[in-house]
Amino acid sequence: MMKKYILILLMALLLWDTGKAYAVDRLVISHIISDKWYENIFLIADKVDGTATRNFTVQIGGGVSDVGGELLYNFPNWYNSKFGPQLFNEDINSDGLKDVIVGLISGAGVSLSTKEIHVLNQVHDPYQRYEEVPVESINDAVKRLVKMERKGNEIRVKIGKKKYVVNYLKFGFQTPVDTPGVGTIEDYEPKDGILYGSTNVFVTIPEAYLGSLTVKYNWDGKMYKAESITFNEAEPLKP
Template identity: 75%
Template sequence: MKKFFICLLIMVLVCHTGKVHAAQRVVTSHIISDVWYENVFLIADKVDNMATKNFTVQVGGGVDSVGGEYLYNFPNWYNDKFAPKLFYEDINGDGLKDVIVALISGAGVALSTKETHVLNQARDPYTRYEEVPVESINDAVKRLVKMERKGNEITVLIGKKKYLVDFLKFGYQPSVDPPGVGAMEDYKLENGVLYGDTNVSVSIPEAFIGSLKVKYAWDGKMYKAESITFKEAEPLKPSS
């Protein structure tokens, strides 16, 4: 796979030197299949030692691009640090594999915000991929979750399900801040279903008290949060 390994070589050289004198196209993530038309490459311009922008999703191609390829350009996509996540799986139940990309929109100490992009595959009659909207984790939480604090008790209300969390048992410094989300986010696939995860903290992001898991479903126009579950964190055990 000449083109793929050439791109990887460029990426390794740039990362090693830490210098970028001009925009260089690199393969940031890839999925290699047994057949050329299910190979997927995520290609972008190197911004600096970590960040990439101006993405292209390539579906198909292999040794000397035998058989052709589909190219989709997204000039506004930006990835802050580390490698983006890439999936190629049917997540809307139509029997056709879709491309899912999870980019890092922000990163730092105790911070990792993500955004996800989905390219639905369609055949009408020719194969094509089209980006469709995905409800953000924050928007889903605002719509489906209510959180409040009264003294040391944190209440997380999701539909008719109510969770009560005692803030004191975690041993954090006293705080009067309300609970919040969004400092740590992630997207993943489980059995063909798209999920998003975010932390629940007080004095974001230090005082972690639990996490919210967002389950997405295709409604014919976009991927929208279908349900959310809360999992309380385990208090840290005192060191001996």
């Protein structure tokens, strides 16, 4: 009940503060509520149509009795095409400060879910603030660290010194009409203080799933860059 009241109060403040025509369509689309009002996180955006949203604001702080002093970070170019964005609050660069991680859906449809990731690192200098920092995309990481090719009925995946060989015939697929590729299904998630990304590996028949790639990210002081990638072969469906 308290969380619901917080959201209602926040919406009232937004409508009262802006006084703009589009304010009625400005929504709190995701939130993380803490025991401390100044650690509450609200993800706010304009409703476009259906479930699409744009013009995001990340608000940190705000509550029922203490509504002043919020930190507001506006991202007018952020766009979420469908369904609800992901919101996390976790320290992913081992500095002891919790960061804000936002996963947006850049494309969605039948057998399609591509995402983009945004990270706001928390810093003290000496005042608390957050800064958006770059994150290497899954596609860029795969292009840099992974080599894939088709030899006959084998799909070969090479990552550093490791080499994986998948016989796609055991999946019951016919001869692929294209080289192996990645994408169409993507995800990002922080776990145990580390940011991970994942994507699928497929051959087009028109599309056949062979396994997935898991990207492990590391903070290098300037950006979150892929440190390593592992391949996980899919299990053929039992007849």
